[in-house]
Amino acid sequence: MKHYFAALLLAALPGLASAQHYFQQEVNYKIEVSLNDQTHELTGSEEIEYVNNSPDRLSYIYFHLWPNAYKNNKTAFAQQMARNNSRNFHFAEKQKRGYIDGLAFEVNGKPVKLEYEQPDVAKLILNEPLSPGQRILIRTPFRVKIPGAFSRLGHVEQSYQISQWYPKPAVYDRKGWHPMPYLDQGEFYSEFGKFDVKITLPANYNVGATGMLQTASEIARMDSLAEVSAAKKSFGTDMSFPPSSAKTKTLHYVQDRIHDFAWFADKRFNVLKSEVELPQSKRKVTTWLLFLNRNAPGWLARKNDLNTAISKYSELVGEYPYAAATAVDAALGENVGGMEYPMVTVTTPSAIIHEVGHNWFYGILGSNEREHPWLDEGLNCYIENRTAAEKDSDAGMLSGLLEPPLRRILGLEEVNANALNYAAWLLTNSRGADQPIEFPSEHYTKTNYAGIVYLKTPAAFTYLETYLGRDRFDKAMHAYYEKWKFTHPYPENLQAVFEEVSGEKLDWFFKDLLQTTELVDIGIKKVEKTIDGYRVTLKNEGKFAAPAPVAAINEAGEITKVQWTKPFTGEETLTFIGVADRFEVDPAYLLPETDRRDNQMKTTGLLPKSERLALQPLAGLEQNRKKQLYFLPVIGANTADKLMLGVALYNSSVQAKKVNYLLMPMYSFHQNEVNGIGNINYNFVPHGSRFLRQAILGFNFQRFEYFRKYEPSLTFNFKRATVARPRQQLKIAITSINHEKSKINPILEHAEIGSFFPLLHQPEKIGGQTLTYTIWQTNAVQKAGLELQFQHLGSNPKASDNQSNALRGTAFYERYWSKHKSAKARLFGGKFFTQGEQPFYMGLSGSPDYLKETIFLDRAQKSESIRALVDQTDLRDGAFKNFIPAFTDNWLTTLNLETELPFVPLSVYLDLGKMADVDEVFYGTGLALNIGKGFFSLYLPVAGSNFAGDTPENFKDFRRNIRFSLQLNKFNPFKLLNEGL
Structure with a gap:
């Protein structure tokens, strides 16, 4: 009978009776579980009363078996962790994995079939359809192997975080079933009901849990622990685990109107108890803090935050409906952030307000977080910011x-x-x-x-x-x-x-x-003087109606009046009475706007829209009243220019603008001249496009050593349908290189490469047109990609007999075989289809870099100890790490293999190559020392083949054949600003 009245009460909830299609299933749980803290296992049984309040007959019920997310590397959780660049789970030891087994489902006392659709999602096939208004009793035993510290369920030694741990029916609502695998990025959706949970574990564990504790002896024990903790003058730093008690205890928790149950157990928890009075009803809520010694200072400093959250959220959203709330020190440490559950949260001290606030947005307002995360996290962060603002008028998440x-x-x-x-x-x-x-x-x-x-x-x-x-x-x-x-x-x-x-x-x-990526873009079109004030005309450049605030500002920079428009498109006019120095749209930065260049206008002056120029270091945000010019000191060096000092000046940092520029002049003390880089681009973002993410029209200028480079380019970055799809880019570049011949040392001085002088010919001008298509995909475990490039090269004079056309293809693959060690493979093939009288070449041991795409320390061949193409490689073309003086004006193919070695910071490599007009296969092998994952690599050759097929002379002098690569472009701070993500 009580269930019948519960159904009537549900239908009578305010406003829901009019929503004729609304229904909500009821799921009530009785769970008994025991913790084995030696094997890190839970064994238990579950009884579920499932009430079908829907208008549909159900022939099956989806179940979440979320501990199976930790079972292997094929689960949705494992794949998402890899996509989010975490290798912790992928390379976890077997004993650190987790799962749920021992299931034997019965419905109304009869066995039923369980069909797995994913490791952690299964379909319970009912023997008889469940009609509207009917209820069934589902029972099953279960065992959970508790995983290590990877996500929300886990343990660190004998500290336990038990969440998403029991078989749970998926939600069936007006939009159908919502079966979902466990994910780390993406939370949950569950049915409301009553929980009756009994937990058996060693007697000296301290537990924080969902629900109201019913065990009188444990209530008294927790009160006693709270008195001891409150009396402590210091907590020390001891983090050792005391032996587990030989005796066990059973804790009994009950609670209704909740949709989840979690508990946290540790023998080392300190306990503090308090209470808070709710602002409207004046009802008292008991609050608990459970924390470890090492984190005691932070918890004591924020011990009032739990009460603050309960009180403030009750005021801003609605009254807290439960009798208690608990905040628990995170058992899993830095591996897992804070996470909320009804009446209990695992958190760090700084996040107490946020996590406790989820009792409203997730706990009481049970929205589908997986599909609509903003209804949970977003609204909670908004209320959190308002709560924090009472302590700090400038509070916010960031x-x-x-x-x-x-x-x-x-x-x-x-x-x-x-x-x-x-x-x-x-x-x-x-x-x-x-x-x-x-x-x-x-x-x-x-x-x-x-x-x-x-x-x-x-x-x-x-x-x-x-x-x-x-x-x-x-x-x-x-x-x-x-x-x-x-x-x-x-x-x-x-x-x-x-x-x-x-x-x-x-x-x-x-x-x-909320549902699109269209932008708000409202600016001031004009300001007109009237008899007693001003008429301000606004223009909405965006694609939808939006309201905006406009402020009148006096000469002291103070806001004297703010008026809001209604949502509008096109133009809107506001009238202000009185005197103003300027008007400003959105002075409080409320609008999600990217272009603020037209957000302010002065009432006098020749340039009313002008903004003051602000020079500031490193980075910043676009602001209404000033135009930022950022700067950063830079240093550089090469053997021709020697030491260079300069400064980078740029107009974009966090936010890329439509027009972005970078000026990086560098003074060479040796040459007594200014070198450097200049870059300007137009950044086009086609919001709403299904295929194109970004187009960048750019121009690059460089001057170093003996060359000047001019390169206009057009880059297309394409959209991905999902985060699991590969990235794609198409780049078109037209490059012109001018050489200052008087600064080049004759390369014939180097006898060991003298016979290959034609490949290093440096005409006064080289022109190139390059079309490059790249597709690549990366995650924490593997990286793979393909680059196809067509290149047309020409030398001065620009005659048809001095033109060359080449096609290159490069496939690359990297796979981690342990958490920190990987193996790489690269397959290259290139061919010239036409050649002029002065041919161009591909190199077995790196490219001649005709278009100056790589930073070389001795491109001008000034030094005997650092020589371009001999001691330094750009890892392009054949990409041999050893220097083997082999070049071709026809075709070349290579296979480059490399793997890191265990226990030492070294790799072993093997390069194999074949080229036109040479019968034998080239090879090179040795060791590599990689610093910064390839930022700087030092190659130590062991053996290699030359044209004659034996060990060449240049391998006999080991010191002189050590080679290196310097991949500055991997860490270029301006690449993000000027070339996109």
Whole structure:
């Protein structure tokens, strides 16, 4: 009978009775489980009462068996960890893996079949269909092998984090079944019900768990531990595990109106107990902190944050419905971040407010986090920012990381938290790598998951809050909570409540802003003087209607008045009374806007739109009132120019602009002249395109040693349908090289390569047109790709008989065979199809680098100890590590193999090659010392073949044949700014 009334109560929830298609399943659990802290296993049994409140007959029920996510490298979790550049799980020892087994499902006492669709998702086939309104009793034993510290379920020695650990039915709602594999990036969706859980473990463990503890002896014990911890003057640093008690205890927890159950156990936990009074009802909530000695200072410094979160979220969202809340020190340390569960959270001290806040956004408002992560993380971060702002008026998820000295250095004194919270989004958006706020969590790139879900979303809701006004916004949030608590709301439900309460149509926000990557772009078109003030005309350059705030600012830089427009397209006019020095759109950086060049206008002067120039080091954000010019000291050297000192001046840092430039003059003290690099590009981001992510039209100029380089180029970066798809790029470059012949040493001085002088001919001019297509895919375990290149080269004079055409193809593959060691393979093939009277060549041991694509320390052949093409290689063309003086103007193919050695920082390599007009196969082998994963590599040759097939003379002098490569382009800080992600 009680279930019948529960169903009636559910149907009568405020506002839901009118939603005729809404229903919600009920799932009640009874679980008994025992912990073996020697084998790190759980053994238990589960009884589930499943109530079908849907209008459909169910012939099966999907089950989550999430411990199986840790079973092997084929699970969705394992694959996602690799995509997100983590090798920890992939190379984990067998005993660190986890799984669930021992399952024997029965329904109403009869065995049923379990069909696995994925290792951690299975379908329970019912013997008889479950009709609407019916209930069944599902039972099964189970055993869980607890994994190591990889994600949310795990242990470190005898410290346990037990979450997502029991067989759990998937949600069946008005949009169907939601079976989902366990993922580390992407959270969960579960049915509400009642939990009755009994946990048996050694008696000296301290436990924090979901639910209300019913065991009288343990209640008394926890109270006693809290008294001891409160009386401590210091906590020491001892982290050793005491022996486990030979006696066991059984802890009994119960709780209704929750959709998950987690528990955390450690024999070393300190315990603090407190209580907080809720602001409306004045009801008292008991709060607990469980923490380790080593982290005690941080927990004591933030011990009031748990109470603050409970009180403030109750005020801003709705009253906390449970009798207790617990925050637990993270058992799994740095391997796993904080994670929320009903009534209990595992966290670090700095994240207590955030994680406890998830009791509302996830716990009580049970949205589908996997499909709509912003409904959980985004809204929670917004309320967290408001909670933190009571302590710090400039609080925010990102701004807290920037202390005042750093903000001064970066020129961010005038920038508030909201602008900083947009920073990570601007990084990707301005380079065409944006993704919408309304987007499945598993399809985000790792950067966007943090930058959009956790940072852009709360900033966007601050925009909506300020537009609606805090009073209307808070009334809407309260109404949303009251209408949808203990249910499964979707984005459209949140929008409907906000529109009803605010009395405004909000498609511009919930559809245009949240569901697309289209930009807000509102600027000032003109300011006109009137009799008693000003008329300010705004222009919306964006593709959808949006509101904007406009501020009148006096000569002291103070805001005297702010007016909001309604959402508009085209033009809108606002009237201001009184005197103003300037007007500014969005002075508080509320709008997710990328182009702020037209956001301010002065009321007087010849250049009313001009902004003051601000010179600042390293990086910063685009701001309304100033135009940043960034600078960074640089140093360089080569054997011709010797030491060079200079400065890099550039206009883009975090955010790439439409027009980006880099000027890097470097003074050569030896040549007494200015060398350096200049780069300017136009960055086109076609928002809304299905295929193209970014196009970059650029021009590059270089002057070093004896050459000048001019290169216009056009680069296309293509979109990926999912994060698992490969990246693709197409680049077209037209290169012109001018040589200053008077600065070149005669290369014939070097007898060992003198017979190959034709390959090193340096005409006064070399022109080249290059078309390069690259496709590649990387993750933590392997990297693979293919590069195809067509190149046309010509020398001066520009006659048809001095033209050469070549086609090159390079396939590469790298595979990690341990957590830190990898093996590489590269297959190269190249051929010249035409040659002029002065032919061009491909080199077995690296390219002649006709178009100056590599940094060589001795390109001009000035030094006997560092000689280009002999001591240094660019690892292109044949890419032999040994110097074997073999070149071809026809065709060349090589296979380059390399693997790191265990226990020592060395690799062993083998290069094999074949070229036109030579019968034998070339080979080279030796050892390599790689620093910075190939940033600098030193090659130590052991053996190699020359034309005669025996060991050449130049291998007899081991010291003189040590070679190196310098891959500065791998760590070029300007590559991201000028060439895209």
